[in-house]
Amino acid sequence: xxxxxxxxxxxxxxxxxxxxxxxxxxxxxxxxxxxxxxxxxxxxxxxxxxxxxxxxxxxxxxxxxxxxxxxxxxxxxxxxxxxxxxxxxxxxxxxxxxxxxxxxxxxxxxxxxxxxxxxxxxxxxxxx
Numbered sequence: 001x002x003x004x005x006x007x008x009x010x011x012x013x014x015x016x017x018x019x020x021x022x023x024x025x026x027x028x029x030x031x032x033x034x035x036x037x038x039x040x041x042x043x044x045x046x047x048x049x050x051x052x053x054x055x056x057x058x059x060x061x062x063x064x065x066x067x068x069x070x071x072x073x074x075x076x077x078x079x080x081x082x083x084x085x086x087x088x089x090x091x092x093x094x095x096x097x098x099x100x101x102x103x104x105x106x107x108x109x110x111x112x113x114x115x116x117x118x119x120x121x122x123x124x125x126x127x128x
Contacts, residue, residue: 009026009028009030010028010045010060010062013045013046013047013060014047014058014060016047017047017048017049017058018049018056018058023047023048023049024045024046025046026044027042027043027065028042028043029043030042041066042064042065042066043062043064043066044065045060045061045062046061047059
């Protein structure tokens with residue numbers, strides 16, 4: 001096995017469900033060569049284990065998410081609730097979007113500006 005093959009996201013996505021029985025979802029960047037020209041593309045790689053009779057199979061789905069990952073693409077964000085708008089007025093929670101479009105994990109916190117706005121009693125004029 002070559003080094004490139006041992007690091008291959010697709011190879012690992014196919015082997016992991018067979019080893020642990022769970023499907024996977026992750027994002028990866030790949031370089032694709034078409035007619036001698038190289039392009040960077042982004043894919044969401046999803047797998048699921050299918051059991052049939054006594055055999056296990058892995059379903060592999062590659063979603064091309066390049067258009068949503070390109071620099072300069074705009075995502076409309078509600079200034080009130082921070083939901084994201086797509087297409088014909090379809091709104092989606094930011095957390096749901098991150099979970100379904102990236103492999104990123106996230107947690108919640110509070111920035112210093114919001115902390116001062118929401119909990120002014122915790123701050124004195126001297127502390128600023």
